[in-house]
Amino acid sequence: MFPTERVPYSAIVDREPLKLPGRGRMIVWVIVNLELWDISRPMARQVLPAPAGVSPLPDVPNWAWHEYGMRVGFWRLKAVLDRFGVTPTLAINSAVCGAYPRVAKAALDGGWEFMGHGLSQKPIHQELDQAGMIRASLQQLKQFTGKAPLGWLGPGLTETLETPDLLAEAGIQYIGDWVFDDEPAEIKTMHGPLVALPYTVELNDIPMMIVQHHSAEEFVTRSLDAFDRLYAESAGRAKVMAIAVHPYISGTPFRIKYFETVLDRIKAKRGAVFWTGEQILNWYRSLRPHR
Numbered sequence: 001m002f003p004t005e006r007v008p009y010s011a012i013v014d015r016e017p018l019k020l021p022g023r024g025r026m027i028v029w030v031i032v033n034l035e036l037w038d039i040s041r042p043m044a045r046q047v048l049p050a051p052a053g054v055s056p057l058p059d060v061p062n063w064a065w066h067e068y069g070m071r072v073g074f075w076r077l078k079a080v081l082d083r084f085g086v087t088p089t090l091a092i093n094s095a096v097c098g099a100y101p102r103v104a105k106a107a108l109d110g111g112w113e114f115m116g117h118g119l120s121q122k123p124i125h126q127e128l129d130q131a132g133m134i135r136a137s138l139q140q141l142k143q144f145t146g147k148a149p150l151g152w153l154g155p156g157l158t159e160t161l162e163t164p165d166l167l168a169e170a171g172i173q174y175i176g177d178w179v180f181d182d183e184p185a186e187i188k189t190m191h192g193p194l195v196a197l198p199y200t201v202e203l204n205d206i207p208m209m210i211v212q213h214h215s216a217e218e219f220v221t222r223s224l225d226a227f228d229r230l231y232a233e234s235a236g237r238a239k240v241m242a243i244a245v246h247p248y249i250s251g252t253p254f255r256i257k258y259f260e261t262v263l264d265r266i267k268a269k270r271g272a273v274f275w276t277g278e279q280i281l282n283w284y285r286s287l288r289p290h291r
Contacts, residue, residue, distance in 0.1 A: 001161065001164075001165075001188070002161065003178075005188070006164060006187045006188045006189070007178075007185060007186070007187050007188065007196075010185070012181070012182065012183070012237075017236060017237030017238070018183055018184075018237055018238040018284070018287055019237075019238055019287075020238045020271075020273070020283070021283075023270065023271050024238070024271055024272075024273050025231070025234040025235065025238060025239075025271035025272070026230060026231050026234040026238065026239050026240075026241065026269075026271060026272050026273070027238065027239070027240045027241070027272075027273055027274075027275050027280055027283075028227075028240075028241050028242075028243065028266055028272055028273070028274050028275070029089065029197065029198070029199075029240060029241070029242040029243070029274075029275060029276070029277065029280060030081070030086055030088040030089070030242075030243050030245075030274060031088060031089045031090075031091055031115075031153075031176070031199065031242060031243070031244045031245070031277075032074075032077060032081075032088045032089075032090050032091070032107075032112070032245055032246075032247070033090075033091045033092075033117070033153075033244060033245070033246045034070075034074070034090060034091070034092045034093065034096045034100075034103065034104070034107075034117075034247070035066065035093050035096070035117070035120070035121040035155075035246070036093045036095040036096050036099055036100075036119075036120040036121060037063055037066045037120075037121055038120055038121075038122075039058045039059075039060075039063050040057070040058065041057075041122070042055050042057065042059065043055075043059045043062040043063060043066070044066075044121040044155075044156070045062075045206065045210060046059075046062045047062060047065045047210065048061050048062055048065070065248055066248045067248075068247075068248050068251075068252075069246060069247030069248025069249070069251055070100050070103055070247065070248075072247075072251065073246075073247030073248050073249075073250070073251020073252060074103050074106075074247040074251060075106075075251075076247075076251045076253075076256050077245060077247055077250060077251045077256070077259070078106060078107075078110065080256065080259060080260050080263065081110075081263075082110070084260075084263045084264070084267055085274075086263060086274045087110070087111055087112060087113070087274070087276055088112055088113070088276070089112070089113045089115050089151065089276045089277040089278075090107050090112045090113060090114050090115060091115045091116075091117040091153040091176070091244075092104065092107075092114055092115065092116075092117050092141070093117050093118055093119060093120050093121055093137075093155065094116070094117075094118070094119055094136070094137040094138075094140035094141050094144075095119050095120050095140070097140060097141065097144040098140075104144060108144070108145055112276075113151070113276040113277055113278050114141050114144075114145050114147075114149050115149055115150075115151040115152060115153055115176070115277055116134070116137055116138055116141060116149045116151065116152040116153070116172065117137075117152070117153050117154075117155060118133065118137055118154065118155040119133055119136060119137045119140075120155070121155050121156070122155055123155060123156055123158040124154050124155065124158040124159060124160060124163060125158055125160060130160065130162070130163065130166055131166045131169075131170075134152075134166055134167060134170050134172075135170055138170055138171070138172075148171055149172070150172065150173045150174060150277070150278050150281060151172065151173070151174045151175065151176065151197070151277040151278065151281070152167050152172045152174070152175050152176070152177075153175070153176040153177060153199060154175075154177050157176075157177045157179070157199075157201070158177075159177050163177075164187055164189045164194055165189045165190045165191060167189075167194065168189040168190070168191035168192055168193075168194050169189075169190075169191045172194065173194065173195060173281060174194060174195040174196070174197050174277060174280075174281045175187070175194055175195075175196055175197070176196075176197055176199030176242075176277070177196075177199070178196040178199075179198065179199050179200060179201050180196070181196070181198050182198055182230065182233075182239045182240060182241075183198065183237075183238065183239060183240055183284075184196065184197055184198070184240070184280065184281070184284040184288075186288070195281055195284060195285070197240065197242075197277055197280055197281070198240045198241075198242055199242050199244065200241075200242040200243065200244055202222070202226070203222060203223050203226060203241070203242060203243050203244065204243075204244040204245075205219065205244065205245050205246055205249040205250045205255075206244075206246060206249065208222065209249055209255070210249065216254055216255045216258055217258055219250070219255065219258040219259065219262065220258045220261050220262055223243060223262045224262060224265055224266075226241060227241055227262075227265070227266055227269075227272075231269060231271075231272065234271070240280060243262065245259060
């Protein structure tokens, strides 16, 4: 099915407003992304352009740039999240559990929600057996955590036209690849509906810092501008704001304080709650019962 066949157009002003329990009015969803970069393949992205436009294999400097996130950046991000009492959702290539067990175990011990993110950082379009890859990655996460993931984010947000059907068949209940709303929405599949949660490509350190090459403080400006507007709108209907970070980007010494600033400012706002993807899913399903 094409995307327009999976979900009908819906203007947000025509929908019944969603409400949060108690005095809550806005959800902030923090996602930390952990990836496995295969040194035998071209890197998922580059901080250092290839000399003469020819990507070398192995690409050691760009691989090492990502490795910094696992050795140092992750621990810096985790310390900030622990200090502010924020439990994130972890979008994790399942192979990270075997390649970096120290990192994955720290997230598990911290109570982080594990969200499927493929086996490694490889576009789904390059998978010869997409259904098999999905099953294998979810099984690996279940074995590591003791719980089957409820959510999925494609590596690089990649999907084929059949991906939602394969995810629903594998037991996934929500996805983050469809960045088209400020609140959850249902997507039709051949195996029952999936819920699309409002993941982000705007408040995401890859597009912001690596693709668009903004200075580090742009993270504060953009995140808080978005928060202020959504918070004002949430007086009438609950809104969801996602923030997505990667350890090798936001976990660097010159960027981490801006992540801290955003969390500190939001934490001070009454009615703003930090929820995981699973918490958002359960809340939405309580208001829009699964059919």
